[in-house]
Amino acid sequence: xxxxxxxxxxxxxxxxxxxxxxxxxxxxxxxxxxxxxxxxxxxxxxxxxxxxxxxxxxxxxxxxxxxxxxxxxxxxxxxxxxxxxxxxxxxxxxxxxxxxxxxxxxxxxxxxxxxxxxxxxxxxxxxxxxxxxxxxxxxxxxxxxxxxxxxxxxxxxxxxxxxxxxxxxxxxxxxxxxxxxxxxxxxxxxxxxxxxxxxxxxxxxxxxxxxxxxxxxxxxxxxxxxxxxxxxxxxxxxxxxxxxxxxxxxxxxxxxxxxxxxxxxxxxxxxxxxxxxxxxxxxxxxxxxxxxxxxxxxxxxxxxxxxxx
Amino acid sequence: xxxxxxxxxxxxxxxxxxxxxxxxxxxxxxxxxxxxxxxxxxxxxxxxxxxxxxxxxxxxxxxxxxxxxxxxxxxxxxxxxxxxxxxxxxxxxxxxxxxxxxxxxxxxxxxxxxxxxxxxxxxxxxxxxxxxxxxxxxxxxxxxxxxxxxxxxxxxxxxxxxxxxxxxxxxxxxxxxxxxxxxxxxxxxxxxxxxxxxxxxxxxxxxxxxxxxxxxxxxxxxxxxxxxxxxxxxxxxxxxxxxxxxxxxxxxxxxxxxxxxxxxxxxxxxxxxxxxxxxxxxxxxxxxxxxxxxxxxxxxxxxxxxxxxxxxxxxxxxxxxxxxxxxxxxxxxxxxxxxxxxxxxxxxxxxxxx
Numbered sequence: 001x002x003x004x005x006x007x008x009x010x011x012x013x014x015x016x017x018x019x020x021x022x023x024x025x026x027x028x029x030x031x032x033x034x035x036x037x038x039x040x041x042x043x044x045x046x047x048x049x050x051x052x053x054x055x056x057x058x059x060x061x062x063x064x065x066x067x068x069x070x071x072x073x074x075x076x077x078x079x080x081x082x083x084x085x086x087x088x089x090x091x092x093x094x095x096x097x098x099x100x101x102x103x104x105x106x107x108x109x110x111x112x113x114x115x116x117x118x119x120x121x122x123x124x125x126x127x128x129x130x131x132x133x134x135x136x137x138x139x140x141x142x143x144x145x146x147x148x149x150x151x152x153x154x155x156x157x158x159x160x161x162x163x164x165x166x167x168x169x170x171x172x173x174x175x176x177x178x179x180x181x182x183x184x185x186x187x188x189x190x191x192x193x194x195x196x197x198x199x200x201x202x203x204x205x206x207x208x209x210x211x212x213x214x215x216x217x218x219x220x221x222x223x224x225x226x227x228x229x230x231x232x233x234x235x236x237x238x239x240x241x242x243x244x245x246x247x248x249x250x251x252x253x254x255x256x257x258x259x260x261x262x263x264x265x266x267x268x269x270x271x272x273x274x275x276x277x278x279x280x281x282x283x284x285x286x287x288x289x290x291x292x293x294x295x296x297x298x299x300x301x302x303x304x305x306x307x308x309x
Numbered sequence: 310x311x312x313x314x315x316x317x318x319x320x321x322x323x324x325x326x327x328x329x330x331x332x333x334x335x336x337x338x339x340x341x342x343x344x345x346x347x348x349x350x351x352x353x354x355x356x357x358x359x360x361x362x363x364x365x366x367x368x369x370x371x372x373x374x375x376x377x378x379x380x381x382x383x384x385x386x387x388x389x390x391x392x393x394x395x396x397x398x399x400x401x402x403x404x405x406x407x408x409x410x411x412x413x414x415x416x417x418x419x420x421x422x423x424x425x426x427x428x429x430x431x432x433x434x435x436x437x438x439x440x441x442x443x444x445x446x447x448x449x450x451x452x453x454x455x456x457x458x459x460x461x462x463x464x465x466x467x468x469x470x471x472x473x474x475x476x477x478x479x480x481x482x483x484x485x486x487x488x489x490x491x492x493x494x495x496x497x498x499x500x501x502x503x504x505x506x507x508x509x510x511x512x513x514x515x516x517x518x519x520x521x522x523x524x525x526x527x528x529x530x531x532x533x534x535x536x537x538x539x540x541x542x543x544x545x546x547x548x549x550x551x552x553x554x555x556x557x558x559x560x561x562x563x564x565x566x567x568x569x570x571x572x573x574x575x576x577x578x579x580x581x582x583x584x585x586x587x588x589x590x591x592x593x594x595x596x597x598x599x600x601x602x603x604x605x606x607x608x609x610x611x612x613x614x615x616x617x618x619x620x621x622x623x624x625x626x627x628x629x630x631x632x633x634x635x636x637x638x639x640x641x642x643x644x645x646x647x648x649x650x651x652x653x654x655x656x657x658x659x660x661x662x663x
Binding site for chain 2: 146147149150151153154155156157158159161162163165166167238242245246249250251252262265269272273276279280283284286287290291294295
């Protein structure tokens with residue numbers, strides 16, 4: 001009970017009661033209590049928990065791929081191509097005799113790596129653009145939102161394809177292209193959240209105390225936007241995964257021999273009629289990953305931001 | 310509330326309302342123009358930052374040195390970027406998107422030839438998705454948390470989580486290879502190819518217009534699988550939005566009032582509930598319809614259907630930049646126009662949006 005040190009009055013109270021207390025004695029207790037209540041609500045949602053567990057498993061698989069793999073994902077063995085699942089190759093082999101199980105595991109690395117890169121790029125951009133537009137208002141707002149509209153005027157995959165074509169195909173280009181198409185909805189969201197609190201009393205109070213605009217934005221507006229941003233990003237991840245896989249499938253994303261799921265399907269889709277498992281297995285991996293993030297996102301939305309749909 | 314924020318009364322209020330509405334439409338039209346200009350600028354920038362030299366793409370790298378310079382001049386690539394953009398914009402206004410290196414035709418002509426097939430696929434998918442999705446969403450909302458609701462939600466969740474190209478491959482495997490109840494890839498059987506004259510460009514419709522009923526059924530059979538596939542994915546989005554809107558509407562006080570009046574549940578759902586959400590639903594459906602253009606890119610590639618998506622990916626693989634940017638721009642313009650139409654439709658259907 002690390003918490004007990006700062007709250008001696010509660011040393012004898014079990015941790016659960018401390019967390020669920022109606023009269024928190026400190027800010028910290030209130031914050032932890034709120035988080036705990038959210039967790040209880042989240043835990044009661046079986047679909048959301050399924051999503052969370054699957055996402056955690058995916059992350060573990062991605063990190064531990066070298067330990068879990070039974071073969072080197074890059075080793076070609078033409079004498080052993082297109083084999084059905086067996087004790088030696090758990091999910092069979094692809095058209096170059098590479099072990100599918102190991103390649104699918106390493107594929108989780110590529111896909112999650114792309115997801116992390118895109119999120120790290122777009123979340124700050126979306127947040128900053130949205131808050132600046134919402135807080136500054138006027139001409140700055142109009143210009144920023146017009147730029148956002150222009151990027152929103154293309155279906156995501158189409159714009160990403162055009163960008164990748166200009167940049168030349170590869171994982172880095174795919175990440176940049178997807179990021180370019182993923183920030184506008186986040187900026188819109190951050191802007192609308194900012195607009196709802198911009199004129200509220202607590203902001204006026206902070207202004208009266210002489211806080212600079214930068215301080216107001218960073219300390220008092222950004223935190224308000226974070227929960228809905230988390231929800232939106234987690235729901236967006238499935239779209240990022242599908243776009244990355246779609247780019248790979250069209251030959252515009254990760255390039256062979258990299259074990260990216262969409263690319264794996266692209267190079268083996270011709271075998272769908274005879275060795276159906278070869279392109280289908282990476283397809284199932286994409287479905288599982290995208291489904292897991294959707295379930296997680298739905299669960300997070302119910303807890304963090306019930307008004308958003 | 311201070312004075313100026315009070316709503317004006319009587320006639321002046323009506324007049325200012327009408328003015329505001331006119332101003333609204335004017336400013337949203339102006340906004341659209343700015344967005345369209347931005348689209349053109351964006352595609353221009355993409356086109357000019359590409360690493361592939363367009364001159365080399367046309368003449369290859371073995372041409373004598375003088376030729377490259379001449380072509381560069383012909384293409385206007387020796388001028389400043391602003392001049393180039395101006396020329397690009399002027400040509401665009403005349404409907405000139407340049408020439409496709411791959412087909413040797415004007416990109417505009419190519420797009421006119423390929424787009425109808427995409428329109429046919431997207432529209433038939435949308436019709437099926439609407440007919441199934443809207444009722445499912447409404448019924449699921451009416452019986453919230455029932456077994457029916459949960460099944461609908463899971464199916465819809467699967468629909469927007471599944472990669473469309475994987476589903477397309479699996480459908481080909483099951484319905485074409487294993488069950489043999491669907492034709493394979495393409496848009497027509499080999500017997501009928503070249504038989505149907507190009508009227509609208511939509512093969513099913515053209516065959517019917519020409520009275521070639523064998524060709525009609527054949528083309529319809531080829532259309533069925535990709536259309537149902539896209540319909541499933543589209544439906545899952547429509548179900549999700551309809552259900553959410555409906556749940557919100559059913560919590561409204563007017564629904565309680567309607568119940569108190571003794572109206573039947575069916576009348577409440579279909580008249581009051583649907584009537585109330587129709588405006589918002591139309592907006593969402595327009596966005597989803599525009600998004601179908603994206604689904605068709607992958608579906609047409611898997612099914613080798615000669616549509617805009619197929620044209621786009623084939624041009625990409627051949628580094629045919631004029632064709633890529635032309636197709637991208639056209640898709641963007643369609644997207645913007647659909648959004649504008651949705652906006653106008655919502656104003657018509659939903660007085661609250663005015």
